[in-house]
Amino acid sequence: MAKSITARELRKYWINQDEVALLDVREEGPYSESHPLWALSVPVSEIETKLPPLVPRLSAPIVVYDDGEKYADRAAARILALGYRNVFILEGGLSAYSLVGEVYRDVNVPSKAFGELVESITHTPSWSAREVKNVLESESDVVVLDARRFTEYNTMSIPRGRSCPGGELLYRVFQAAPSPETTVIVNCAGRTRSIVGTQSLINSGIPNKVYALRNGTIGWTLEGLDLETKKTERVPAPSVDAARKAQLHAEKWASHAGVSVIDDVQLIRFAEESEDRSLYLLDVRDPDEFAAGHPAGFSNAPGGQLVQATDEWVGVRGARIVLYDADGVRARMTASWLLQLGWEVYIFGTVVPAGLKSPATPSWQPPQTGAITVDDLQKLKGAVVVDLARSPVYRKGHIPGAWFASGPELSRDLKTVTGDGPIVLTSPDGDVAAINREEARASTMREILYLSGGTAAWVTAGLPLETEEHRLSEPIDVYKRPYEGTSNARKDMQGYLDWEYGLVAQLANDGVSGFHVIRGV
Known part of the structure; x- marks a missing residue:
């Protein structure tokens, strides 16, 4: 049976760095309008499919809430039926929480708020869209690295941009810009991945000048500049020499940041403790590399996206995370950011021992009838x-x-x-x-x-589909992101930027983030 918990009791978990998962069991639309910092969007109707990878440990504390829709009791019953043993319902739901803690708009908020904090502390250099346009038109020794997922880059990009997802930036930068005189511009759709990507390269100590495109493709569009579409150019994998340079820079920065490297003995111990301490094993390489072969027990979480949207892979705040790569670059750089985001994170880069213990996992079986x-x-x-x-x-x-x-x-x-x-x-x-x-x-x-x-x-079966809509329900299940696609209203894009600018103040007032920005060497 589910227990109850107050908002103040819940916040103590975060302040004390204890494990807890907080689930907003409404649709994503209402979730995106208002939720606590560390809440995950897990609609009650998708619990059985969405929750297990987010919360792999059956004894992890789970708190569910709604905003008066009466979903929470249903959600708790379904979570208990999966085998979870430590389930709470938040007393008073979202309304009660808002009386003692900050509530936030949008999605992937912890990472976005952290990006704003990084810029405010490190003063990450950036150029406006007009400045970038002028440089691209007047200088040839410039590379533009688009730090988003390839599919986002392919939808729309700025001129001369090449796809280089955020976790790949240091790994591939010496291939993209072999000369230390080349200026590097990093862009995304909005702000976070531009800021974090640019600061990653600066932190690593590469000799090039590096700038973020301020406000990303949103800023470019608001300036009335044209975007390109359907581009497919990627920065290739690095040569041996370029990879070695990247590794040296990654090692120096990770050592400065305090990133911990573990061996197979420690990994075995973490696995053995995973019944009592949530453990996430994540391979941060490119999806194509992961698909070609990866260590048993590790899931793919490309490094840049993992930093940008940690809550899409890791649902238990306070859990352990172990990152893997095969190059000594991507895991180190990703771990350095997760560490600053307040996660207990380690990197592992050798052969995973056979028979690594796995905890009992949530289980769901389809109905026998129907x-x-x-x-x-x-x-x-x-x-x-x-x-x-x-x-x-x-x-x-x-x-x-x-x-x-x-x-x-x-x-x-x-x-x-x-x-x-x-x-x-x-x-x-x-x-x-x-x-x-x-x-x-x-x-x-x-x-x-x-x-x-x-x-x-x-x-x-070869049967046709149709696109004519027939609705029983209003489509509030998905939040329309104003930084994705090419048909966003100007007011929505500007409103999104204005919202991001205010996140640092919200973090300061909230007091439960656990963020700590590490300054450069």
Whole structure:
């Protein structure tokens, strides 16, 4: 049975650096409007699929809250059913928390707030969009490194930009700019990855002049400058000589920052203690390298994204993190930032010992009944398909006639479905549909089924999708990020920048971040 906890008691976990995971079990839209600093977005309808990798230890303390929607009790019951043993409900929910602690807008807030703190303390050098444009037009010995994920770079980029995700910057910079006279400009879509990427190169002591593009592609757009699209140019992997230079710089900075390197004996000990202390094993290399081969037990978390969005991989504040690479550069630089973000982090770069112990993990099994195949669905008479995909995925294509529904409000909104035939739940791979079948059955007398394999199975069968929308629920499940894509309103982009500028003051008033910015050598 879930216990209760007050907001003040919760905050003591962070202040004392004890382990705890805080889950906002609403949809991402409301979450992005207001939440505590260390809250994770885990909608109640996606707990079984989303929570286990974020919180791998069954005895880790987990706190859930909503803002009066009555999701918290349902969420706690589902978390307990997975095998978690230490579950709390936040008394008074978000409203009560807001009386004693700061609440924040947007997503990935800890990393973004930290980036603003870094700039305010280190005075990371930056150029405005106009200054960068003038330099690019007047000088040839300049390289532009886009520190975002390749897919973001491919969507839109500034002129002469090349993809070099943040965790790869030092590893590849000597390949991109072999001359110490070359000026290096680092950009992202907004501010954080530009600031952290630029400061990474400065901290490492490379001889080049390095500048951030102030306010990223948002700043570029607000200045009325044109972005390029569909670019595919990447900075290649470094030569032996370039990699060695990067390694020397990484080692010097990591030593100054106090990054700890562990051997296989210490890794074995951490694994043996993982029933009592949450442990995350993360390979910070490029996804293609990870896919080509990686140590058993390690998950891929590309270094730049891990710093930018730590909460997408690590859900338990106060946990241990061990990072792996094969080059001695990317893990060191990533670890140096996680250390400043207040994490207990180590790097490991040798062969992972065989038989490394794994803790008991949360488990979920699909329902034994209620599954139907694509063939079954086509033969059903009077069936209504209800799609639990995220709304952007639904808009791109769904089973013809399928209705979009919000997972947390599925029970409420199923009551508006007309007819008396069976209701068939689907989702991209069928898992979210399966895990919500029982809750749906409790809300209606109609037969509730789910599509095995989900919409992907429909596509595999060679059947068409449609894009015309049919809604049972309002699409509040996804926050529209004003720094992604090319169709953002000017006021939203400027509002986002204004919000970021105020984060340092919020951190100071809140007092639970545990951040500490390390100054250069």
